[in-house]
Amino acid sequence: MKKTYITWEQVYERVNALPKDVTYYGVPRGGAVPAALTGKAVMNPHVADVIIDDLIDSGATEVKWKAEFPEKPFVALFDKRKELQGEWLVFPWEKEEDGEVEDNMVRIFQYLGEDPTREGLKETPKRYLKFMREFLSPPEFNFTVFDSEGMDEMIVQTNIPFHSLCEHHIAPFFGVGHIAYIPDGKIVGLSKLARTLETYSRRLQNQERITMQIADRLMEELQPKGVAVVLKAQHMCMSMRGVKKHDTYTTTSKMVGYFKEDEKARNEFLQLIK
Numbered sequence: 001m002k003k004t005y006i007t008w009e010q011v012y013e014r015v016n017a018l019p020k021d022v023t024y025y026g027v028p029r030g031g032a033v034p035a036a037l038t039g040k041a042v043m044n045p046h047v048a049d050v051i052i053d054d055l056i057d058s059g060a061t062e063v064k065w066k067a068e069f070p071e072k073p074f075v076a077l078f079d080k081r082k083e084l085q086g087e088w089l090v091f092p093w094e095k096e097e098d099g100e101v102e103d104n105m106v107r108i109f110q111y112l113g114e115d116p117t118r119e120g121l122k123e124t125p126k127r128y129l130k131f132m133r134e135f136l137s138p139p140e141f142n143f144t145v146f147d148s149e150g151m152d153e154m155i156v157q158t159n160i161p162f163h164s165l166c167e168h169h170i171a172p173f174f175g176v177g178h179i180a181y182i183p184d185g186k187i188v189g190l191s192k193l194a195r196t197l198e199t200y201s202r203r204l205q206n207q208e209r210i211t212m213q214i215a216d217r218l219m220e221e222l223q224p225k226g227v228a229v230v231l232k233a234q235h236m237c238m239s240m241r242g243v244k245k246h247d248t249y250t251t252t253s254k255m256v257g258y259f260k261e262d263e264k265a266r267n268e269f270l271q272l273i274k
Helices: 008-016 032-038 060-068 099-111 124-135 190-201 207-222 263-272
Strands: 002-005 024-026 050-056 074-079 087-090 145-147 155-166 172-182 186-188 226-235 249-257
Touching (some): 008 032, 032 050, 155 207, 155 226, 155 263, 172 190, 186 190, 186 207, 190 207, 207 226, 207 249
Parallel strands (some): 002 087, 050 074
Antiparallel strands (some): 226 249
């Protein structure tokens, strides 16, 4: 993600454009500095005229504060829904690079009653950030396509291992994928089927979406007569929390073209992946 470094001049310009005859409560922690710079900051949101934050990203913070104080305007210096979309903003009062994120993780440990200074946890924020950055950045690859040379029978690749992270709990889920397609003039390098699964699984995901994304990508790249994708996985968000059911598997499938329309083709695929 592209980083944009906000200057003090940009901050002063936006603060000076705010109404002068009202008081401001700064949303912890990002809104504290903008509120202070107005010269009209108050410590209690109940007595403030306006709630202020440094930026609006997804809008979740705005929704939360508007629900609690519907009568008070919510403003921010930058609204990423309208400008600088897809960029990571770094304000002049924030630490460079990873320090700010690591500090937030330390605060989470403290909130949960852990001692972030003990030996085993000292470097954990740094290690976890490194893991997440690595996992969520699968290697790019070229979707190599060749002439099928008349090949028009089903091509199946089975038991492709994959790992992903549940977008609801950031808990792992993992298993195997089975991918098939029926060529219509083009075939793809065998490794690309596994790489396609890896590309879409190494994200904050749900299993259903991965299944559909793989099928859509193959249809887009190959224009085959049909595509079939089946994923079978265990979800730690189900075995470690909630219902706590172990050794439970979730299977998702997506059939397109001949695999959806032709029972014989579908049954052949299902038989091959048993």
